Amino acid sequence: MDLFQNLVLGFSVALTLKNIVYCFAGTLIGTLVGVLPGIGAFTTIALLLPATYGLEPTTALIMLAGIFYGAQYGCSTSSILINIPGEASGVITVLDGYQMARQGKAGEALLVSALGSFFAGTLATMVIAAFAPPLANLALKFGPSEYFSLMVLGLVGAIVLARGSVVKAMSMAIIGLLFGLVGTDVSTGTQRFAFGIVLLYDGIDFTVIAMGVLGIAEIIANLEEAEEKRQSYAVSGKGLGIWHLSREDFRRAWPAVVRGSFIGSALGILPGGGALISSFASYTVEKKLSKEPERFGKGAIEGLAGPESANNAGAQTSFIPMLTLGLPSNVVMALMIGALMIHNIQPGPQVMTNNPDLFWGLIASMWVGNLMLVVLNLPLIGIWVKLLTVKYRLLFPAILAICCIGVYTVSNQSFLVSVMAFFGALGYLFVKLNFELAPLLLGFILGPMFEENLRRAMTISHGSPAVFFTRPLSLTLLIAAFLLLVITMVPAINKSREKIF
Amino acid sequence: MRISNKRDFLAGLMLVCFGVATLLIASNYRMGTAFRMGPGYFPIVLSILLIVLGIITVGISLKSSEELASPSLAWRPLLLVSAAIVLFGLFINDAGLAVMTLALVIVSRFSRSGYPWLETVVLGAAVSAACAVVFYYILNVQIPLLPVWWR
Numbered sequence A: 001m002d003l004f005q006n007l008v009l010g011f012s013v014a015l016t017l018k019n020i021v022y023c024f025a026g027t028l029i030g031t032l033v034g035v036l037p038g039i040g041a042f043t044t045i046a047l048l049l050p051a052t053y054g055l056e057p058t059t060a061l062i063m064l065a066g067i068f069y070g071a072q073y074g075c076s077t078s079s080i081l082i083n084i085p086g087e088a089s090g091v092i093t094v095l096d097g098y099q100m101a102r103q104g105k106a107g108e109a110l111l112v113s114a115l116g117s118f119f120a121g122t123l124a125t126m127v128i129a130a131f132a133p134p135l136a137n138l139a140l141k142f143g144p145s146e147y148f149s150l151m152v153l154g155l156v157g158a159i160v161l162a163r164g165s166v167v168k169a170m171s172m173a174i175i176g177l178l179f180g181l182v183g184t185d186v187s188t189g190t191q192r193f194a195f196g197i198v199l200l201y202d203g204i205d206f207t208v209i210a211m212g213v214l215g216i217a218e219i220i221a222n223l224e225e226a227e228e229k230r231q232s233y234a235v236s237g238k239g240l241g242i243w244h245l246s247r248e249d250f251r252r253a254w255p256a257v258v259r260g261s262f263i264g265s266a267l268g269i270l271p272g273g274g275a276l277i278s279s280f281a282s283y284t285v286e287k288k289l290s291k292e293p294e295r296f297g298k299g300a301i302e303g304l305a306g307p308e309s310a311n312n313a314g315a316q317t318s319f320i321p322m323l324t325l326g327l328p329s330n331v332v333m334a335l336m337i338g339a340l341m342i343h344n345i346q347p348g349p350q351v352m353t354n355n356p357d358l359f360w361g362l363i364a365s366m367w368v369g370n371l372m373l374v375v376l377n378l379p380l381i382g383i384w385v386k387l388l389t390v391k392y393r394l395l396f397p398a399i400l401a402i403c404c405i406g407v408y409t410v411s412n413q414s415f416l417v418s419v420m421a422f423f424g425a426l427g428y429l430f431v432k433l434n435f436e437l438a439p440l441l442l443g444f445i446l447g448p449m450f451e452e453n454l455r456r457a458m459t460i461s462h463g464s465p466a467v468f469f470t471r472p473l474s475l476t477l478l479i480a481a482f483l484l485l486v487i488t489m490v491p492a493i494n495k496s497r498e499k500i501f
Numbered sequence B: 001m002r003i004s005n006k007r008d009f010l011a012g013l014m015l016v017c018f019g020v021a022t023l024l025i026a027s028n029y030r031m032g033t034a035f036r037m038g039p040g041y042f043p044i045v046l047s048i049l050l051i052v053l054g055i056i057t058v059g060i061s062l063k064s065s066e067e068l069a070s071p072s073l074a075w076r077p078l079l080l081v082s083a084a085i086v087l088f089g090l091f092i093n094d095a096g097l098a099v100m101t102l103a104l105v106i107v108s109r110f111s112r113s114g115y116p117w118l119e120t121v122v123l124g125a126a127v128s129a130a131c132a133v134v135f136y137y138i139l140n141v142q143i144p145l146l147p148v149w150w151r
Helices: A002-014 A017-035 A041-048 A057-082 A088-102 A106-140 A144-161 A166-180 A206-224 A227-231 A247-269 A275-289 A301-317 A319-325 A331-342 A350-354 A356-388 A392-411 A414-432 A438-460 A472-489 A491-500 B006-026 B041-063 B075-109 B117-138
Strands: none
Touching (some): A002 A106, A002 A356, A017 A041, A017 A057, A017 A356, A041 A057, A041 A331, A041 A392, A057 A106, A057 A301, A057 A331, A057 A356, A088 A106, A088 A275, A088 A301, A106 A247, A106 A301, A106 A356, A144 A166, A144 A319, A166 B006, A166 B041, A206 A331, A206 A392, A206 A414, A206 B075, A275 A301, A319 A331, A319 A350, A319 A356, A392 A414, A392 B117, A414 B075, B075 B117
16 A cells, blocks of 8 residues: 555656656657767767756656657667667667568557567556565665675676677776776865865765767767768658557567566666666577567567667666665766755665655656647657758767767756867777776766775774674675676577577 | 686786785775774775785686687776866865856867867857756856956
């Protein structure tokens, strides 16, 4: 009954006129940036964060969250229609979605991905409502050693889920942790890795690092690609008018949607998980389960429906660790934490009890937002298609300008714009050497917290590392992390892992 | 000896260099004990781990028979995009949003040859105007709009 009451409270908050308007604005902006390749939810949220100072915290968060899951929707549109994912999580959608569009089934593809995402969004909302409270209660028992072990699990998760070599992914996480240490050491006041630059004493703002290694590095890499290749992705407007699914398509799609939603909800909760890995996992499962796996990559509707549902569910449930533990599992969640802090709300298990209207209002708004996306976006597809015809050579200078202005406004320091250029070049180098950037970013976000909790735990235990193994919760988390790592090291699984990615 | 997997070999070398550099810097900080960790403890442990992982990467690359060439960097976009951003950072406070956005667009468009001049200028003006409207007027971002001598 508690759950029911909580949801009623949530909807009473989410359905006020003001919150509906901001939720709508958020989802609309999100879809727009999701459609446009090169500018993602992260950049947009970072840019709009200062603009939300004046709003109530609940309204601000509802809008920012709307941008995040709206971008997942928009991303599928560009993946299906022009074979370019607007966001990283769209790389799977491209495989079968674009093929469907080429066969003149663009309308069906868009409809399936919208309906699948809506179902996934509904399920994920329920998962959050059901699992967040017990998790927050558990988190109240967490001490420094548990937090440390949890972060180990999160980093291992990010390493395991990264593409390519585990050793290289691990190195990226460590480099991320090291970058996270730049600035004043909280416990001793020592300046570390600051090279005497006063502006680095507060550490590097993670928007600088994230926009550098994600945004700028991608622009450089894209400019390297031949122009012809990018232009050859023609927009196929054919078949957009058909808004119905054949019985056969429906029969194939719905089990994939259900499975994808569950996979996404589960993987999204894991720290380091989220939208991208959920769609990978779902695609693999659908391909394994299918009686005709050879259809995949040639426009199989299951290969679109599953991952599309999974990435939406994963994006949404990735709010759970942020809301209940105060731990960001990806860069967008780190921004959300920043948004909470601006409004003097300390993220963590106490949010649910201290700010129930914010917590439940946000959750309810996600469902409302998902509904709006389905109802409003289907008619808007024509506009998005027009946007997609904008050439990259016109788009990239604009993206560059947005990144520069974004970094400047977040920090109000012109020096950090140059720091972003440094991380852009570094990110490009990493990409060229086949390093994954997700572990780097997670390591960077967790860096200071990681060290702080390690120190505290060790001080409490008088310098004995046994503390991590004698406390049952901490031990469980470490065992989980260890198993995860061992499993990927097993050659057979490692091989299939390489195949998937 | 011939190295077939040059890419991972280079990647490993880079990790080792990175680890050695951070180790050298961090060794100036007080180490402390496990009970009371100094500012140097954590970075030193991480640097050593990184060096080890770098050596492992190099080792794996030497054993591998996969043919992977060392990556060729696209120097032109790399340098020009970076230069455009640094320029923006250096002069934004003095020259303002309108001028610097125009400069950013023009410099970055040199990343590839063959873009028509007129298109570059028109695009620069359009992006500059759009950014001024959206960020300065609508979002009220704290950023100077016009050059100092004009204000």
